[in-house]
Amino acid sequence: MPNYRRLFYPGGTYFFTINLADRSSDLLVGYIDDLRASWKAVETRYPFETIAVVILPEHIHTIWTLPPDDQDFARRISMLKAGFTRRLPEPLKSTGRKGERGIWQPRYWEHLIRDEKDFEAHVNYIHHNPVKHGHAAHPDDWPHSTWHRFKRDYDQEWKPVDLDKTGEP
Numbered sequence: 001m002p003n004y005r006r007l008f009y010p011g012g013t014y015f016f017t018i019n020l021a022d023r024s025s026d027l028l029v030g031y032i033d034d035l036r037a038s039w040k041a042v043e044t045r046y047p048f049e050t051i052a053v054v055i056l057p058e059h060i061h062t063i064w065t066l067p068p069d070d071q072d073f074a075r076r077i078s079m080l081k082a083g084f085t086r087r088l089p090e091p092l093k094s095t096g097r098k099g100e101r102g103i104w105q106p107r108y109w110e111h112l113i114r115d116e117k118d119f120e121a122h123v124n125y126i127h128h129n130p131v132k133h134g135h136a137a138h139p140d141d142w143p144h145s146t147w148h149r150f151k152r153d154y155d156q157e158w159k160p161v162d163l164d165k166t167g168e169p
Helices: 032-045 073-087 116-132 147-154
Strands: 013-019 049-055 059-065 109-112
Touching: 013 073, 013 116, 032 049, 032 073, 049 116, 059 116, 116 147
Parallel strands: none
Antiparallel strands: 013 059, 013 109, 049 059
């Protein structure tokens, strides 16, 4: 197995992308209450702050800040995936590795947020994602996002995000 290099920084703020194995699936929004319950269980056992998140039918983008003395985001992601999978009805589960049971891609994308500009670009990317993927005409129209909290708390108006040709911030 390859030795993936990850940057572990205690108390770091990270951007993550977590995908289902079947990119045509809608399990994450179809079973949103189960995902929320799993998220809460992980957050209770291993605290972290969810800065921004969008749940799309088959993938999640999120920014988390870990406690100052903690760098173990891998455990949290593993527990989130396994907890959600355990909550699904048995026919939806396939055989797979460990608690993931085959519904998740085995790996995920992680990026340490480096500065305010990087942070802003990733928050914008998260909130624009339902529009990018054609799920909504505007972030206001997508219910599974922290956009609504950001808009309320910061009284922001959404502006088109300056994305490069790959669609990444």
